[in-house]
Amino acid sequence: MAPSSEIQSLVLHGAKDLRLETRPAPQPKPNEVQVTIKATGLCGSDLHYYTHGRNGNFVLQSPMCLGHEAAGVVTAVPEQPASNDTTITPADSSLKVGDRVALEVGIPCRTCNLCATGRYNLCPKLSFRSSAKTFPHADGTLQDAITQPANMCHKIPESMSFEEGALIEPLAVCLHAINRSQTAGSGSGVPLTGSTALVIGAGAMGMLTAAALSVSGVTQIVIADIDAPRLKICEGLGGGKFGIKTFLIPKKAPLPTTEENLASATELAAQVSAFAGLATGFDRVYECTGVPPCVQLGIFASTPGGKLVLVGMGNPVQTLPLGAAALREVDIIGVFRYANCYPPAIQMFASGKLAGIADALVSHRVPLSEGSKAFRLAANQAQEGEDEGRVAVKVMITA
Amino acid sequence: MATQTETKNNSFILSGPKNIIYEDRPVPELKDPYDVLLQVNFTGICGSDIHYWQHGKIGDYVVKDPMVLGHESSGTVLETGSSVKSLAKGDRVAMEPGVPCRRCVRCKEGFYNLCQDMAFAATPPYDGTLAKYYVLPEDFCYKLPEHVSLEEGALLEPLAVAVHITRQSNIKHGNTVVVFGAGPVGILCAAVAKSLGASKIVSVDINQERLKFIKKFAEPITTTYVSQKISAQENAANIIKENDLGEGADVAIDASGAEPSIQAAIHVLRKGGSYVQGGMGRDECTFPIMAACTKELKISGSFRYSQGDYQTALNLVSNGDVKVKDVISRKVSFQDALQAFEDIRDGKGIKVLIGGPE
Numbered sequence: 180m181a182p183s184s185e186i187q188s189l190v191l192h193g194a195k196d197l198r199l200e201t202r203p204a205p206q207p208k209p210n211e212v213q214v215t216i217k218a219t220g221l222c223g224s225d226l227h228y229y230t231h232g233r234n235g236n237f238v239l240q241s242p243m244c245l246g247h248e249a250a251g252v253v254t255a256v257p258e259q260p261a262s263n264d265t266t267i268t269p270a271d272s273s274l275k276v277g278d279r280v281a282l283e284v285g286i287p288c289r290t291c292n293l294c295a296t297g298r299y300n301l302c303p304k305l306s307f308r309s310s311a312k313t314f315p316h317a318d319g320t321l322q323d324a325i326t327q328p329a330n331m332c333h334k335i336p337e338s339m340s341f342e343e344g345a346l347i348e349p350l351a352v353c354l355h356a357i358n359r360s361q362t363a364g365s366g367s368g369v370p371l372t373g374s375t376a377l378v379i380g381a382g383a384m385g386m387l388t389a390a391a392l393s394v395s396g397v398t399q400i401v402i403a404d405i406d407a408p409r410l411k412i413c414e415g416l417g418g419g420k421f422g423i424k425t426f427l428i429p430k431k432a433p434l435p436t437t438e439e440n441l442a443s444a445t446e447l448a449a450q451v452s453a454f455a456g457l458a459t460g461f462d463r464v465y466e467c468t469g470v471p472p473c474v475q476l477g478i479f480a481s482t483p484g485g486k487l488v489l490v491g492m493g494n495p496v497q498t499l500p501l502g503a504a505a506l507r508e509v510d511i512i513g514v515f516r517y518a519n520c521y522p523p524a525i526q527m528f529a530s531g532k533l534a535g536i537a538d539a540l541v542s543h544r545v546p547l548s549e550g551s552k553a554f555r556l557a558a559n560q561a562q563e564g565e566d567e568g569r570v571a572v573k574v575m576i577t578a
Numbered sequence: 579m580a581t582q583t584e585t586k587n588n589s590f591i592l593s594g595p596k597n598i599i600y601e602d603r604p605v606p607e608l609k610d611p612y613d614v615l616l617q618v619n620f621t622g623i624c625g626s627d628i629h630y631w632q633h634g635k636i637g638d639y640v641v642k643d644p645m646v647l648g649h650e651s652s653g654t655v656l657e658t659g660s661s662v663k664s665l666a667k668g669d670r671v672a673m674e675p676g677v678p679c680r681r682c683v684r685c686k687e688g689f690y691n692l693c694q695d696m697a698f699a700a701t702p703p704y705d706g707t708l709a710k711y712y713v714l715p716e717d718f719c720y721k722l723p724e725h726v727s728l729e730e731g732a733l734l735e736p737l738a739v740a741v742h743i744t745r746q747s748n749i750k751h752g753n754t755v756v757v758f759g760a761g762p763v764g765i766l767c768a769a770v771a772k773s774l775g776a777s778k779i780v781s782v783d784i785n786q787e788r789l790k791f792i793k794k795f796a797e798p799i800t801t802t803y804v805s806q807k808i809s810a811q812e813n814a815a816n817i818i819k820e821n822d823l824g825e826g827a828d829v830a831i832d833a834s835g836a837e838p839s840i841q842a843a844i845h846v847l848r849k850g851g852s853y854v855q856g857g858m859g860r861d862e863c864t865f866p867i868m869a870a871c872t873k874e875l876k877i878s879g880s881f882r883y884s885q886g887d888y889q890t891a892l893n894l895v896s897n898g899d900v901k902v903k904d905v906i907s908r909k910v911s912f913q914d915a916l917q918a919f920e921d922i923r924d925g926k927g928i929k930v931l932i933g934g935p936e
Binding site: 398 | 752775893
């Protein structure tokens with residue numbers, strides 16, 4: 180597969196302004212490889228940039244390619260460095276042309292305290308593709324090819340498809356959340372095996388979290404959402420053998436006062452716990468929506484001494500029943516991306532335990548040239564007939 | 579020796595080293611409103627039972643008075659105390675045989691297995707479960723679901739030991755694990771490690787029959803290695819090389835108590851790896867302490883089981899994750915119990931169950 184000298188890139192110039200542009204193909208510098216992208220999944224943050232030209236406080240300052248959940252194949256490696264050139268550290272020589280890889284696209288500085296203590300996801304100088312947080316912006320993976328440090332390209336086995344490879348990034352987010360639900364806060368909590376977990380939100384993140392929890396030995400998993408079709412997909416995950424139970428949350432308009440809303444969340448929590456046969460709530464709750472009433476539900480549905488992980492990114496400022504958490508020693512745990520989670524995520528897929536997950540989650544596949552359609556689908560703003568009758572869970576741009 | 583039909587509570591008793599008698603003991607009574615009277619249905623034999631039988635003691639625990647043996651049991655509820663809510667006559671249960679005091683510092687801290695005054699079946703001076711009847715508090719009886727047999731229920735005790743050992747290692751999904759010793763505990767540790775997401779398991783022993791069994795029991799991620807009479811470092815290097823363990827294994831569990839295994843386990847670990855001492859052997863051994871130091875290994879002991887382990891063991895059997903039925907080599911009647919002891923002493927079979935007196 181000889182790399183061509185030109186590539187196509189899907190560039191965001193402003194809200195809803197995506198343009199397919201031709202660029203020279205990037206050539207790998209020492210320690211890098213060139214990767215031809217085979218699949219990129221779209222994430223909520225990509226959608227925010229597309230829809231609003233910003234993601235919270237990060238505003239697009241110059242044209243930028245989106246996409247960061249990607250897998251591809253190595254199509255060029257750097258030429259050998261000159262033998263007396265001591266400025267070049269040894270490249271990762273284990274990657275060869277033809278190797279299939281999942282891409283970890285956040286490059287940390289590796290020298291700060293956070294990097295040195297294993298929390299490189301929090302590195303202040305971390306440069307993340309498709310994020311306007313740092314300037315100049317690092318282009319995302321919605322291109323034919325990119326160059327990437329070799330040590331941030333993780334080999335995937337032949338048994339994994341590129342679509343599964345593109346799910347490694349969101350799965351890494353889930354695994355980081357599950358890790359943090361065992362290491363953060365006051366002690367590790369009950370062992371996962373035989374424990375109970377509530378996942379709030381049946382989007383791609385909720386579904387992957389529920390699947391990963393099941394594979395990790397959690398025996399009672401309930402996933403809750405307001406959308407029945409998404410819950411139906413959850414029931415069938417893993418051919419039904421994940422044993423994920425679903426709970427339909429009645430759609431309700433917010434009530435006039437905070438007190439009433441919290442009372443409503445308390446009652447809902449009692450119903451979900453009763454549904455699972457649990458007297459005092461769930462050992463761990465993974466909140467995957469970011470929506471305030473759901474986070475409130477998460478607090479009330481945690482058992483005393485439990486853990487609530489905030490996976491979903493929603494309103495950064497929320498009204499929450501802090502006392503209900505603090506006075507029952509429910510740890511509220513934030514998570515941001517992932518650190519050292521790509522290898523176990525790949526291992527989880529390679530083990531075969533997540534067989535069928537990609538088919539269940541990847542609802543739509545669109546070529547790069549029809550990028551806008553992919554974003555419309557993912558944003559639930561598809562034009563007539565575009566969704567082919569399927570609810571959009573994970574939309575992928577595939578080559 | 580009284581025949582079974584004439585006795586009320588026929589019991590299998592160690593009256594001195596290598597001396598077994600059957601004796602009719604008084605039927606135990608419910609003393610506490612939370613107590614449950616059980617008829618014992620099956621009991622498995624453990625290395626400790628053999629050790630007391632052969633030597634009359636284990637370390638500081640000396641059999642001074644005749645003692646009923648056995649502690650790996652399942653039974654059926656006959657009577658319940660006035661405060662018992664979750665069990666009723668006829669319920670089939672797995673029996674957790676060690677009742678802590680619930681009041682000492684260790685109990686209140688959450689480590690009841692380390693209780694100062696633990697009353698453990700068949701550890702002197704407490705009688706064991708190889709009798710017709712036994713009394714336990716409600717919360718030490720685990721009701722078996724319909725599809726789990728009483729035979730499988732008797733395997734929950736060693737499985738809970740394996741669960742505790744594996745938890746002590748802080749094993750994470752994708753970890754590589756080396757288990758030294760392919761006896762019942764090693765076999766069950768491999769199965770538990772597999773269910774907790776180990777990516778590779780290597781089982782090490784000198785007994786090729788047992789290695790064959792464990793490879794099938796924890797397939798497909800389990801490989802085996804036959805220990806050779808070479809240095810511990812060389813055995814470890816071979817294990818690493820033959821199984822592509824890279825810098826070394828993430829977790830090593832000793833379920834053998836044998837010095838060469840303990841040494842090899844330390845050498846097979848990567849820097850920062852975890853070691854758990856589950857196996858019981860000689861009191862002291864030559865230990866590669868500098869390797870442990872410079873590799874910054876996390877080293878833990880493991881003793882019996884604590885909060886949640888028995889339930890986890892039941893969950894693993896109930897889900898079909900660990901097929902304990904396959905570990906049962908043979909069942910003998912209560913009258914033939916000595917045969918079970920002789921089998922295990924001679925290394926025959928893996929787990930032999932003794933039926934309760936009729």
